[in-house]
Amino acid sequence: MSKTNNFVFWGLYSIAWIIFVGLSIEAGGLIVNFVFSLYNPEFVQNLYQKLDLSEMYKESRLAFFGVYSFILIISILKACLFYTVIRLMHKMDLSKPFNAFVATKILQVSYFTLSIGLLSHIARQLVESLKHHGFVPDNLDQFWADSQAFILMGAVIYIIATIFKKGVDIQNENDLTV
Numbered sequence: 001m002s003k004t005n006n007f008v009f010w011g012l013y014s015i016a017w018i019i020f021v022g023l024s025i026e027a028g029g030l031i032v033n034f035v036f037s038l039y040n041p042e043f044v045q046n047l048y049q050k051l052d053l054s055e056m057y058k059e060s061r062l063a064f065f066g067v068y069s070f071i072l073i074i075s076i077l078k079a080c081l082f083y084t085v086i087r088l089m090h091k092m093d094l095s096k097p098f099n100a101f102v103a104t105k106i107l108q109v110s111y112f113t114l115s116i117g118l119l120s121h122i123a124r125q126l127v128e129s130l131k132h133h134g135f136v137p138d139n140l141d142q143f144w145a146d147s148q149a150f151i152l153m154g155a156v157i158y159i160i161a162t163i164f165k166k167g168v169d170i171q172n173e174n175d176l177t178v
Helices: 003-039 041-046 054-059 061-091 100-131 138-143 147-177
Strands: none
Touching: 003 054, 003 061, 054 061, 061 100, 061 138, 100 138, 100 147
């Protein structure tokens, strides 16, 4: 592998770490918001993203827990996605990239990505239906605005994972015949 490719790979590895840390902080902040919204709701306006759903909690606890569950699960899945990417990049040998570990991790990345997209789409539809009843504030769209992109990206990564798995099978078969 050339020196430029190695530099780009380690640059992307560093960026993946930065994104993972940011997403972990976001997920942690949302979990803290959730706990404070249950026990000390008047303090929520001073916390992360000022995500105050106390009116929804007063009107309908089921809607509150449903919406907050989607927010938390999506943010945690995004952090898990980048943790899987970091593990993949850390253990991948670029001189021999076709192995079972890499194929498995790429498949996991596709599952995480597709899950994020589908859950985001479901959450967006749920929030749209709750808006008709006046439960939901307007600042929730930021958590699932990119659902179609995640679904498309998950499908593409799944196709790449399938091709990669077939490459691993062919490489293993060639190793056995030599």
